Amino acid sequence: MSVLATIAQAAEATDLTAAELKGIEAAAGAGMAYGLAAIGPALGIGYLVGQSVQAMARQPESAGTVRTTMFLGIAFTEALALIGFVVFILLKFA
Amino acid sequence: MRDDGPAVEMEVALDLLRRALWVAPVLIVLSGAIWGLNGALSTGYGIALVVANFLASAAMLAWTAKISISLMMGTALFGYLMRLGLIFLAVWVVRDASWVELVPLGLTIVVTHLGLLFWEMRYVSATLAFPGLKPATKGS
Numbered sequence: 001m002s003v004l005a006t007i008a009q010a011a012e013a014t015d016l017t018a019a020e021l022k023g024i025e026a027a028a029g030a031g032m033a034y035g036l037a038a039i040g041p042a043l044g045i046g047y048l049v050g051q052s053v054q055a056m057a058r059q060p061e062s063a064g065t066v067r068t069t070m071f072l073g074i075a076f077t078e079a080l081a082l083i084g085f086v087v088f089i090l091l092k093f094a
Numbered sequence: 095m096r097d098d099g100p101a102v103e104m105e106v107a108l109d110l111l112r113r114a115l116w117v118a119p120v121l122i123v124l125s126g127a128i129w130g131l132n133g134a135l136s137t138g139y140g141i142a143l144v145v146a147n148f149l150a151s152a153a154m155l156a157w158t159a160k161i162s163i164s165l166m167m168g169t170a171l172f173g174y175l176m177r178l179g180l181i182f183l184a185v186w187v188v189r190d191a192s193w194v195e196l197v198p199l200g201l202t203i204v205v206t207h208l209g210l211l212f213w214e215m216r217y218v219s220a221t222l223a224f225p226g227l228k229p230a231t232k233g234s
Binding site: 042050060 | 095100103147151185203
């Protein structure tokens with residue numbers, strides 16, 4: 001919120017119109033939405049891959065099965081980031 | 095440590111591609127009926143993006159797993175960021191094109207990605223004998 005407040009203060013100081021201010025705030029909001037949406041999946045993928053590597057190290061014979069599950073897990077986790085991305089493009093460009 | 099086994103990720107990704115080819119005409123026609131020609135083109139572009147994302151992810155994981163498991167881990171993490179950046183770039187480049195409708199494009203990306211994954215899950219094997227996909231049976 002402080003980012004948006006800062007933008008609003010800066011806009012007042014530079015005499016931006018309401019439409020320009022709205023555009024700037026939409027861009028900032030979209031950027032934050034995308035950035036925040038990418039954090040969760042990044043943590044999820046890190047944990048998922050870390051555990052998979054541990055499983056492969058403990059049981060090398062099951063590496064193929066683990067890699068299959070890991071690939072699907074990564075793709076499912078990535079869907080969260082893609083949802084954030086779609087919200088971003090709709091806010092920013094639509 | 096490295097994994098010299100079969101490239102199971104590519105097996106799954108190519109199967110996803112095959113399923114995407116089946117479902118693409120339906121989605122494109124449906125999108126065309128709702129949003130017109132531009133919607134159909136945007137949906138086609140969205141499906142191509144999703145499939146390219148799967149293939150890129152699988153290719154990177156399969157390639158690095160043969161070198162080192164640690165490298166595969168790094169590739170999974172940084173590859174995620176890189177592929178998100180590439181998807182952003184792919185949409186950003188065409189955002190002002192006359193044929194782009196952002197709503198069907200966005201919907202297609204999410205629906206196709208999740209839909210293909212849920213569909214694929216039915217065909218994934220969890221046995222050591224078949225680490226990638228279940229063996230094909232008659233009629234499937």
